[in-house]
Amino acid sequence: MSTNLIDIKGLNLWYGENQALHDVSMSVKPNSITALIGPSGCGKSTLLRSINRMNDIIAGCRVEGEITFHDKNILAPETDVMALRKKIGMIFQKPNPFPMSIKDNVTYGPRLHGVTDRESLDKLVEECINKSALWSEVQDRLGASAMSLSGGQQQRLCIARALSVNPEVILMDEPTSALDPIATNKIEDLAQDLKKDYTVVIVTHNMQQASRISDYTGFMYMGKLIEFDKTENIFENPSEELTERYITGRFG
């Protein structure tokens, strides 16, 4: 039994003929925030999407290697992908609430997985929206369309939606890249809070963000994980020259 929640070993991934990930190995500790940084196109989103097998829906995608979650290889064909995604939630680059009411957005997941009792759904809505620090802003208009919220509010709603199915891990794919600085701040604070109950893996192109909020950081370049370490080591004392050049802004 390892102390890691997620272990990635020797992961190779191809989109058709293109190899997008080269022999990536890293691990994620429970109740931590792990950041993945690197120039665009380096494979960090691909790596993230491998963890909940969202790459499955891309035609021509092929994976080799091993990703274990609670010591079980999730790349094995017999994995129940639906159950896996329930345990490993995801927040996307652009806020993508469904075109439904705020409330229906949050109850969507629980309903999928069989919760029909209206009272417990209502309780869940309050709980999740509270956790995503949105409650005070929407409590009196839960029936309004989610599309009427601002971008930052939409993204926090998406977080509430992800929390509604009680995941253990939350994957965030550049969750603030479409938001303004104030909204970004709120999401960052939220990520810190979420760490208490959940494990967060976040992809970001914003190095300051990684250094501000994460415990561990991985630097990726051209589909390879160049360096993976505690965040303070990566930013203060990187062992690879490439990492140092990237974080000091000399390329990218």
Next chain:
Amino acid sequence: MVVGKQEVHRVKTRIIMGRTVHDDDLIKYGLMAVASLAVIIVLGIIGFIAEGSMTAVRDIGLWNFLNGDVWRPNRELYGAYPLIVGTVLVTIGAIAFALPLGLGAAIFISELAPKRYREPLKLISEVFSGIPSVVYGFFGLVVLVPFLLNNVPGATAGQSWLAGSILLGIMALPTIISVAEDAISSVPRSYREASLAMGATRWQTTSRVVVPAAISGISAATILGIGRAMGETMAVMMVTGNAPIFPEPLTNLMSPIRTITATIAMEMKEVAYGTTHFSALFLLALVLFVIVLLVNTTSRVIMRRMREKFNPTKPPKIRSQRFMDAQEKASRIFKLVRYAVILGVIWILVELWFGADAALGSVMVVMGLMLVTRYTAARWNQRLAHGILSLVMLVVVGLLLVIITDIVSNGIPALSAEFINEFPSQGGRAGGIYPAILGTLKLVVGTIAIAVPIGVVSGIYLSEYAHDTRWTNFIRGGIDNLAGTPSVVFGLFGMAAFVIYLDFGVSLLAGWLTLACLILPVIVRTTEEAVKRVPQELKEASLALGATKWETITKVVLPAAFPGVITGTILSIGRAAGETAPIMFTAVVAYQTRLGDFSVMDPVMALPYHLYFLASEVPDAYDNQYGTALVLLIIVLSIYSAATFLRYHYSKKINW
């Protein structure tokens, strides 16, 4: 060489009535005048039809007309109520048939089919829309009607509401499939990802996120299908039995029934000009025109709302809590109604075939299934749903195959050199169809010559010059309305305007003008689309070299948009060649055994009308019926495939 200011000025402006006018403005107003023809035609249609109805309104009274229970012109009884009910019932039946199939096929194509099958499957639905209405009618008459008669227990006639609804349903399929497929595949990918990332199955994602998000597009598709079905003439006339009665009881699917369109088409040929009866048919057309207008406008409004939803330009309205509560309640009731309708349809259909016990049984089974799937594993539900969707797709493809194979296999024995190049004899039982082929050719060539220049110019105006002024919106509205106007209404308009008012008589010329009005919107729209798709950079590159707007259009934009324009033209040729109702009263005769000198003032024979004539008046001309149907099908489908081929060819070649 120095290009002085004056020289530039000299090139681009001229003086008209003491005022300096830019050439580009002159061109703009010229184009606008041509584009306005669409509005004039719509106004002309309304005007002539309304004018024609005046006598009836005076003699019968509008209320008596709409509310009267009996339609019996030889007794001077003009009650349109049974005809309106007939039209509505046939349409409801058609939608009950077409919506599940069309929606299922649309979902299958956009969500389930592997990528490489997607385009071929869409093509199949386009082939459906290419088959002329009279060919559907013929198929219905010789295959569907006998089939119903032999297979529905207790049926005394096959020509019935059910036959009409099935046939119209098949004809509404392509509209529903293509519009619904568009709506479903334009649901943003991010919605699907968000749902899948929460552990939803593909089917859960489709049924709970994608389809609800596309619901307005799907409703628009349905309503367009309704409009199409309501305006359909030939097919429905050939299979519904045409008795102007109410079904007894109202759910009796095997009752004969009569629609507004069929009444107009059947009686207009025999009625005397200027009588109350004559005018009553115009009033019927007016009623139909108004109904279809309302239906199509509704669908347009819904479509606009949907576009607004995905790309909002204004902030959404904040609704009060009470409003939202009411909305939630309404949607819950709507859900119940939906289930009730589904169960009702199942009941009526099963009862017709197998009796009340079986109907009760199958309704129970379906209800049980609905209940059970709430508790079975999501993966099993997905399997069930995907199985049903695949089955639906199979049925749709199967329907097309059945129709095509039937016509081809029965038509081939009739084909021969003599059939193509001889005159008909013995009332159409023997001989060939040479004058009909020639007549269709003449009709098409003249129609295209008239409609293409006007249509292309209008399309250029709308895409390049028109801003959102009131007048251009008016033009757009005119074109939309033309596109939705039932073909039999064009027929009446053509008769009133060209045959009678302009005194061309039943002639090639009147047919040209009528068909030109009919295909104008097709050409305008495809031209507009094609011109709009030419990249802005290309236009700017030309303008930056000092070209005028008009030079840019003629030398850069039009050549680039040429394939699109050609595609539109070819599609409209197919349309013009297959239409029957518009030429029935304006251009055709049933029978010609020799041709005189060519004159545009003479009537012609035409393939679609010849087929209708043989099928309805010469029932023993079996071989020649099928032969004519096959020739018509071959002509129209090869025209459509040429258009499709061109489109694919160029869409691969030009990549922007």
